[in-house]
Amino acid sequence: MSVTTALAPRHFAGLPFSSWAFGIRVWIAVVVALYAGFWLELESPLSAAITVGILAVPTRGQALEKAGFRFLGTVIGVVASIVLIGSLSQARDLFLLVFAAWVGLCVYVACLSDGFRAYGAVLSGYTMALVAIQMIDTPGRVFDFGMQRGAAIALGIAAIAVVNDLLVAPDRHLGLATQLAALHRQVRDHAKTVIRGEATDAAATANLLRETTALRSEITSLAAESSSGPTRRAAARSTAVALVAELHAARVLKALPADMDLAIRARMSTALEEGGDERSLPDNATAALTWAFRELLRCDQDVREGLAALRSGVPPARMWRTPFYVSHRLAAEAGVRAALWLALASTFFVLAGWSAAEASLVQLTAFIGLGVITPNPRAFTVGALIAAPIAAILAGVLDFVILDGATEFPLLALALAPFMIGAAVLTTLPNQVFAGIGRLNLIFILVIAGLSNPQTYNPQMFLEASLFVCLAPALLLAAQLLIPPISDERRRQQLMASARREFDQLSSGPAQRYAPEEAMFRDAARIGKLTGAGVPGPQNLVILEDALTLFDQAALIRMCDASLRRLMGGPVATLADQARRALGRRDVQSIRQAASDIRQAAPEDERTRATSDALEVASLIMEEKRP
Amino acid sequence: MTHSFSELVVGDVLLAPFVAYAVAALVVFLIHRPILRLLDFAKLFSHPSIAELSVYVTILGVLTVFF
Numbered sequence: 001m002s003v004t005t006a007l008a009p010r011h012f013a014g015l016p017f018s019s020w021a022f023g024i025r026v027w028i029a030v031v032v033a034l035y036a037g038f039w040l041e042l043e044s045p046l047s048a049a050i051t052v053g054i055l056a057v058p059t060r061g062q063a064l065e066k067a068g069f070r071f072l073g074t075v076i077g078v079v080a081s082i083v084l085i086g087s088l089s090q091a092r093d094l095f096l097l098v099f100a101a102w103v104g105l106c107v108y109v110a111c112l113s114d115g116f117r118a119y120g121a122v123l124s125g126y127t128m129a130l131v132a133i134q135m136i137d138t139p140g141r142v143f144d145f146g147m148q149r150g151a152a153i154a155l156g157i158a159a160i161a162v163v164n165d166l167l168v169a170p171d172r173h174l175g176l177a178t179q180l181a182a183l184h185r186q187v188r189d190h191a192k193t194v195i196r197g198e199a200t201d202a203a204a205t206a207n208l209l210r211e212t213t214a215l216r217s218e219i220t221s222l223a224a225e226s227s228s229g230p231t232r233r234a235a236a237r238s239t240a241v242a243l244v245a246e247l248h249a250a251r252v253l254k255a256l257p258a259d260m261d262l263a264i265r266a267r268m269s270t271a272l273e274e275g276g277d278e279r280s281l282p283d284n285a286t287a288a289l290t291w292a293f294r295e296l297l298r299c300d301q302d303v304r305e306g307l308a309a310l311r312s313g314v315p316p317a318r319m320w321r322t323p324f325y326v327s328h329r330l331a332a333e334a335g336v337r338a339a340l341w342l343a344l345a346s347t348f349f350v351l352a353g354w355s356a357a358e359a360s361l362v363q364l365t366a367f368i369g370l371g372v373i374t375p376n377p378r379a380f381t382v383g384a385l386i387a388a389p390i391a392a393i394l395a396g397v398l399d400f401v402i403l404d405g406a407t408e409f410p411l412l413a414l415a416l417a418p419f420m421i422g423a424a425v426l427t428t429l430p431n432q433v434f435a436g437i438g439r440l441n442l443i444f445i446l447v448i449a450g451l452s453n454p455q456t457y458n459p460q461m462f463l464e465a466s467l468f469v470c471l472a473p474a475l476l477l478a479a480q481l482l483i484p485p486i487s488d489e490r491r492r493q494q495l496m497a498s499a500r501r502e503f504d505q506l507s508s509g510p511a512q513r514y515a516p517e518e519a520m521f522r523d524a525a526r527i528g529k530l531t532g533a534g535v536p537g538p539q540n541l542v543i544l545e546d547a548l549t550l551f552d553q554a555a556l557i558r559m560c561d562a563s564l565r566r567l568m569g570g571p572v573a574t575l576a577d578q579a580r581r582a583l584g585r586r587d588v589q590s591i592r593q594a595a596s597d598i599r600q601a602a603p604e605d606e607r608t609r610a611t612s613d614a615l616e617v618a619s620l621i622m623e624e625k626r627p
Numbered sequence: 628m629t630h631s632f633s634e635l636v637v638g639d640v641l642l643a644p645f646v647a648y649a650v651a652a653l654v655v656f657l658i659h660r661p662i663l664r665l666l667d668f669a670k671l672f673s674h675p676s677i678a679e680l681s682v683y684v685t686i687l688g689v690l691t692v693f694f
Binding site (some may be wrong): 164171228313 | 664679
């Protein structure tokens with residue numbers, strides 16, 4: 001017998017040590033980036049420090065992945081800026097129009113991606129604001145400015161990468177394995193509830209799908225973590241896909257008629273818990289029930305193997321991709337809205353006629369970009385509106401109370417400590433409002449404090465910077481009230497319409513692009529978006545039920561279709577073709593007949609029998625509920 | 628005795644020779660990463676991140692000395 005003891009994480013001032021360690025790493029990296037920037041006499045050493053603030057994520061792999069996309073986004077943005085300045089610097093109105101269109105395009109691309117890829121896309125958009133808008137009066141310097149910005153960003157990336165490496169920032173795969181294992185427990189509990197014959201909640205199921213698919217972007221960042229990163233990423237992907245497949249198998253089991261006593265149900269639960277096989281079912285169990293339970297056990301085994309591969313860093317037995325659902329229509333709508341917000345704000349600045357307004361336009365463009373990659377852009381703007389004055393006050397305290405004219409670098413480094421560590425620690429809090437304020441303050445404090453060599457301590461510049469940083473979210477909020485972001489209702493409608501459209505088109509074309517399990521993950525990602533769009537209510541519950549019904553049936557049709565395709569070259573090819581046509585028509589009676597014919601044609605063949613059972617299950621599920 | 632370092636010029640902007648070496652070392656390191664994976668390099672060390680940074684610094688040093 002072995003006893004394992006889980007050590008609780010140690011705390012200081014109510015926060016785990018890991019949060020404080022993260023704060024200290026960020027502070028050191030900011031100081032290193034600033035020092036190197038001053039030493040190299042960069043034109044904008046502050047950009048290097050801001051880069052560190054932006055790349056402040058608790059784990060190494062995520063920081064490196066974000067750094068890669070930040071650099072790439074900057075290069076694309078600078079090139080686009082040079083093209084824009086070179087072609088339209090003499091036509092200001094057209095210049096602003098093309099600028100707004102570029103930001104809209106970048107937002108569209110961002111909405112077609114997730115994680116740091118989306119961040120890289122919006123960064124390309126607001127880099128044009130940083131470079132082209134700031135250089136609008138001195139177009140000859142745009143290339144030089146772009147190079148300087150690239151150098152500062154590269155320096156910031158190097159600073160955070162070296163500090164993370166030397167101070168042993170944690171790897172994400174350990175936390176990810178724990179999260180996936182916790183989700184596995186929940187999925188298994190759900191399956192055991194189904195086996196016991198108890199009622200299950202559609203919202204809870206959808207939530208499990210959302211939590212599993214939401215890990216996709218974090219799984220992607222494992223590749224940058226270490227040389228074993230790509231292997232662990234493959235293992236984590238397979239685990240996530242198998243988790244979704246296990247949840248689907250549990251839902252199929254739930255939908256099948258089962259008349260079993262408590263002892264058999266208990267045996268089935270034990271088989272699931274201990275990795276048993278379908279022999280725990282009674283001899284008189286239907287073929288459909290046996291198939292569904294075998295699927296559940298197979299998926300559970302896949303999850304366990306995937307988790308073991310993730311922990312040990314060995315390649316998983318199955319290599320599954322994690323496709324991501326994208327809606328081109330929703331992305332285009334978000335892009336158009338972003339361009340309109342920017343056009344409205346630009347018009348306001350042009351009419352106001354402020355000479356230094358470009359600084360605020362730059363901030364506003366960044367808020368637009370960063371807001372649209374969050375689930376609720378308006379809430380992000382409100383968060384920025386709260387965080388900006390706080391940052392202005394803190395930057396004022398740093399500049400005029402703590403430093404107050406000091407010019408020595410060690411004093412600056414020490415003075416930055418409470419602000420950087422405090423803001424970084426805030427980002428690790430579970431409360432999303434505080435975490436968001438911390439994240440924005442980490443950047444705003446540096447922007448408003450305007451650190452340079454030598455530091456000017458000019459109150460007028462400080463007030464201007466504070467005003468423009470606070471004005472940007474206020475103006476954006478006004479624009480978002482005039483032209484609201486995509487509503488939850490509209491998002492739900494689009495997602496459901498696309499789910500229905502894809503369901504209708506299933507099984508009518510050539511070979512599917514994804515394996516059935518991969519396509520299941522993609523559908524689950526769409527349900528995750530549906531769950532994220534709006535507060536759960538009775539109407540939403542009906543929509544979720546519909547979405548889950550489509551998910552169940554689409555997955556079964558794909559599984560049957562894949563099995564039938566494998567039979568196409570064999571002796572039951574004609575029957576398999578008939579079955580595929582019946583599946584395409586969603587004709588339950590014909591599917592059942594085809595299942596029976598295939599079974600009778602080759603009763604001894606394991607593959608044929610499994611296909612016939614799958615068809616039988618599909619017919620029962622499609623008969624039970626029509627989407 | 629050290630050899631001379633030629634500066635990198637991109638669009639009339641002079642870049643320090645170190646930038647070229649740093650980028651070249653990064654490229655060499657990334658090319659060798661699959662080999663490190665095959666050798667289970669990460670499992671040989673208690674802190675693989677520091678070991679991999681050391682490999683990068685070594686490549687950078689070798690490039691600087693010999694090229």
